[in-house]
Amino acid sequence: MSGARIVRPYGDTTGDGMVQLSFTLPVPHDKVAEGAAVQLANKMGIDPALVAHAKAMGPDFTFFVVYGPVHHLVDLDQVRVVERDYPLLSPKEANLAIRGLLARRLVVVGGCIGTDAHTVGIDAILNIKGFAGEKGLEYYREIRVVNLGAQVSVPELVARARDERADAVLVSQVVTQRDAHLLNTKEMSAAFREAFPADRRPLLIVGGPRFDEAQAADLGVDRVFTRGATPADVASYLVDAIGRRMGAQRAGSTPTEAST
Amino acid sequence: MTPQLDLDEAMVRTARRLAGRAGQPIVDIAQRHTTVSVERAVLRLAGLRGGDADGTPWVNRLLDAVRADVGIENGVALPVWHALARGAAGDLEELAHKAAIGEVRFEVPTGRELVSARSGARRAVRTGLRRVDARRRERDRLVRRWGDPPTKPWIYLIVATGDIYEDIPQAVAAAREGADVIAVIRSTGQSLLDYVPEGATREGFAGTYATQENFRLMRAALDEASAELGRYVRLTNYASGLCMPEIAALAGLERLDMMLNDSMYGILFRDINPIRTFVDQRFSRQVHARAGIIINTGEDNYLTTADAVEAAHTVTVSQLLNEYFAKEAGLADWQLGLGHAFEINPDLPESFRLELAHALLARTLFPDAPLKWMPPTRHMTGDVFKGYLLDGFFNLVGALTGQGILLVGMMTEAVVTPWLSDRDLALQNVRYVMQAAGGLTEDFRPPPDGFIARRARQVLGESIELLERIVDHEHGLLEAIADGTFGLMKRPADRGRGLDGVAVKAAGYFNPATEVLDRSALTARTGAPGPRAS
Numbered sequence: 001m002s003g004a005r006i007v008r009p010y011g012d013t014t015g016d017g018m019v020q021l022s023f024t025l026p027v028p029h030d031k032v033a034e035g036a037a038v039q040l041a042n043k044m045g046i047d048p049a050l051v052a053h054a055k056a057m058g059p060d061f062t063f064f065v066v067y068g069p070v071h072h073l074v075d076l077d078q079v080r081v082v083e084r085d086y087p088l089l090s091p092k093e094a095n096l097a098i099r100g101l102l103a104r105r106l107v108v109v110g111g112c113i114g115t116d117a118h119t120v121g122i123d124a125i126l127n128i129k130g131f132a133g134e135k136g137l138e139y140y141r142e143i144r145v146v147n148l149g150a151q152v153s154v155p156e157l158v159a160r161a162r163d164e165r166a167d168a169v170l171v172s173q174v175v176t177q178r179d180a181h182l183l184n185t186k187e188m189s190a191a192f193r194e195a196f197p198a199d200r201r202p203l204l205i206v207g208g209p210r211f212d213e214a215q216a217a218d219l220g221v222d223r224v225f226t227r228g229a230t231p232a233d234v235a236s237y238l239v240d241a242i243g244r245r246m247g248a249q250r251a252g253s254t255p256t257e258a259s260t
Numbered sequence: 261m262t263p264q265l266d267l268d269e270a271m272v273r274t275a276r277r278l279a280g281r282a283g284q285p286i287v288d289i290a291q292r293h294t295t296v297s298v299e300r301a302v303l304r305l306a307g308l309r310g311g312d313a314d315g316t317p318w319v320n321r322l323l324d325a326v327r328a329d330v331g332i333e334n335g336v337a338l339p340v341w342h343a344l345a346r347g348a349a350g351d352l353e354e355l356a357h358k359a360a361i362g363e364v365r366f367e368v369p370t371g372r373e374l375v376s377a378r379s380g381a382r383r384a385v386r387t388g389l390r391r392v393d394a395r396r397r398e399r400d401r402l403v404r405r406w407g408d409p410p411t412k413p414w415i416y417l418i419v420a421t422g423d424i425y426e427d428i429p430q431a432v433a434a435a436r437e438g439a440d441v442i443a444v445i446r447s448t449g450q451s452l453l454d455y456v457p458e459g460a461t462r463e464g465f466a467g468t469y470a471t472q473e474n475f476r477l478m479r480a481a482l483d484e485a486s487a488e489l490g491r492y493v494r495l496t497n498y499a500s501g502l503c504m505p506e507i508a509a510l511a512g513l514e515r516l517d518m519m520l521n522d523s524m525y526g527i528l529f530r531d532i533n534p535i536r537t538f539v540d541q542r543f544s545r546q547v548h549a550r551a552g553i554i555i556n557t558g559e560d561n562y563l564t565t566a567d568a569v570e571a572a573h574t575v576t577v578s579q580l581l582n583e584y585f586a587k588e589a590g591l592a593d594w595q596l597g598l599g600h601a602f603e604i605n606p607d608l609p610e611s612f613r614l615e616l617a618h619a620l621l622a623r624t625l626f627p628d629a630p631l632k633w634m635p636p637t638r639h640m641t642g643d644v645f646k647g648y649l650l651d652g653f654f655n656l657v658g659a660l661t662g663q664g665i666l667l668v669g670m671m672t673e674a675v676v677t678p679w680l681s682d683r684d685l686a687l688q689n690v691r692y693v694m695q696a697a698g699g700l701t702e703d704f705r706p707p708p709d710g711f712i713a714r715r716a717r718q719v720l721g722e723s724i725e726l727l728e729r730i731v732d733h734e735h736g737l738l739e740a741i742a743d744g745t746f747g748l749m750k751r752p753a754d755r756g757r758g759l760d761g762v763a764v765k766a767a768g769y770f771n772p773a774t775e776v777l778d779r780s781a782l783t784a785r786t787g788a789p790g791p792r793a794s
Contacts, residue, residue: 022681023681024681055684057437057681057684058433058437061680063684114449150530150531151452151530151531178422180448180465209674
């Protein structure tokens with residue numbers, strides 16, 4: 001497959017373009033409904049569309065499963081994603097790097113803000129137990145973790161970050177209805193910007209299954225982690241970001257020392 | 261027929277005795293304190309409704325005025341009915357209006373005035389309690405007329421649009437599709453409001469506000485659906501958070517049928533002050549007992565934060581504590597929807613057998629309680645196909661172990677709030693399993709020395725050890741909660757939300773509702789015929 005930068009979905013033969021799709025239409029189940037499903041699938045680029053399954057859900061709705069080929073091509077060279085732009089470190093390497101950078105423990109304050117009570121995400125990253133067989137940040141000797149748990153208010157988070165002299169603040173958001181996760185995150189980042197001068201502000205990191213990694217700037221945070229992020233990802237990012245920030249501060253605030 | 265495990269009777273007795281020893285000091289604390297929400301519930305039972313132009317309920321305005329003048333140590337009833345007796349206002353609502361603008365000064369009466377304030381308060385609150393009793397009789401009548409669901413477990417479905425007028429058609433549709441119980445999820449954050457919002461509401465986050473009017477609207481819609489379907493469709497809401505006593509009272513007044521009502525959930529997962537929670541808890545459970553409401557406890561939540569195998573015994577301990585607190589408050593076995601959940605990592609070898617062991621343990625320990633079986637959430641990854649299979653296995657455990665209430669799992673858990681098609685597919689899953697294997701309990705007798713029985717005994721043993729540690733703590737259960745024993749959350753007794761709404765009762769404390777409810781709880785505990793339906 002080397003050099004194949006143009007791909008199609010794969011059913012059972014290269015290039016067959018097969019996809020499956022399920023959806024509901026607000027119509028009673030009859031022949032017209034099935035025709036409507038085919039029309040929709042055709043318009044989505046599935047042609048010919050095979051309605052494999054159609055079932056009435058009450059008098060007013062029909063559920064469909066549709067199979068068929070799409071003719072679209074995917075150009076892998078045109079794909080834009082946020083790749084990890086920092087080296088992935090083991091806990092030992094991360095500890096060593098922190099000792100070298102700070103000569104003290106790195107302080108992380110974390111919690112679920114707003115009314116979100118789902119601590120699964122923040123606990124997976126922070127608790128020593130960790131996630132997917134990887135130990136959480138509490139396991140890192142050079143990281144001091146303050147886990148505030150669920151339903152922390154933004155002012156409370158800002159105050160604790162200040163009291164603990166946090167280097168980084170980790171916020172987890174699981175509830176997404178009506179974009180609560182986005183609104184809460186923006187409120188949080190605005191509050192930190194207001195409360196800290198730019199060079200003293202802790203790194204702001206937000207995570208949750210429904211975030212888009214490319215949203216960081218919109219949300220006013222330094223980094224977004226999404227589904228599948230592990231404690232090592234977060235620790236490695238912290239080491240890298242703090243290293244870069246210290247480099248920039250040295251370069252910016254005292255230029256004469258930059259050469260040393 | 262309900263499957264049973266052979267458990268050592270002596271161990272079971274030990275576990276219950278220890279739960280009682282851990283719980284008794286908490287009951288004592290609950291009896292020594294009152295809270296703003298308990299006092300507001302008294303005002304609600306006495307008929308005070310509505311709110312001011314800003315939407316602040318009159319019960320809050322009146323209580324705040326009383327509290328500013330005389331505190332709540334003597335209860336809200338004496339100063340309020342004393343004010344009414346001396347003609348400060350014609351009725352409760354007028355009194356609240358006047359108090360809100362500072363036109364009334366409250367005082368705690370003495371002597372003859374005390375006696376007359378007491379009898380005025382008793383009369384008013386008795387009207388509310390009589391309405392709760394009437395609503396209970398009404399439920400009994402409707403259940404007789406329309407019937408209970410033909411099979412168990414009862415199928416429990418959730419609606420959560422945020423808008424009561426969207427919830428209603430969804431709930432009716434869910435009932436038509438086969439739901440026996442409809443739960444209206446509350447708006448995220450309502451548990452931290454120190455008031456109950458007013459009126460029909462259309463704006464909520466991830467759920468709909470619990471208000472008296474929303475309760476009434478939904479119950480009326482489900483009554484219509486029940487008549488159409490020929491079975492009584494039950495309605496569930498949440499008596500939790502800072503206003504749990506008031507919401508319990510509103511549930512009783514509006515004939516809700518089940519209420520989420522866990523003894524420790526608010527402490528652990530909402531960081532509500534432990535004492536506030538236990539005081540509010542006891543009052544709300546007494547109301548539920550009187551109203552014939554089935555409570556649902558929240559043990560499933562522990563397993564969303566702690567490992568479902570390592571922490572299995574914390575579920576059992578919490579169930580035993582919930583049972584103790586519930587019985588103390590006068591609830592009967594048929595009202596105890598003790599919770600547990602299918603949350604073991606499916607990648608773990610023998611995960612299904614472990615789930616069976618835990619579910620059978622609960623079933624055997626609480627043979628007469630309608631256990632509430634909660635679906636997987638933690639290991640639902642967004643792979644909807646695998647999720648559908650997991651939900652099938654969850655349903656199979658439910659069928660095999662005779663669960664009373666089955667919360668229907670959605671394959672799109674962790675992806676979207678359930679779509680119409682998700683609910684339909686989920687119900688097909690439940691129906692298939694129940695039809696295909698509902699009778700399998702008859703053939704299912706785990707051997708006494710097999711994996712399942714051994715695992716159940718191990719969890720019971722660990723539960724006893726944990727209860728012993730709790731009892732040995734210097735400050736018992738409160739200290740254990742402070743340590744992070746449950747769900748790994750640390751919650752000290754002198755911290756948490758709502759602490760400033762707690763007061764130590766004065767010697768002359770008077771509460772016309774508790775007076776009656778304590779009596780009915782005593783009657784229920786001692787087995788004398790109470791106001792209980794069957």
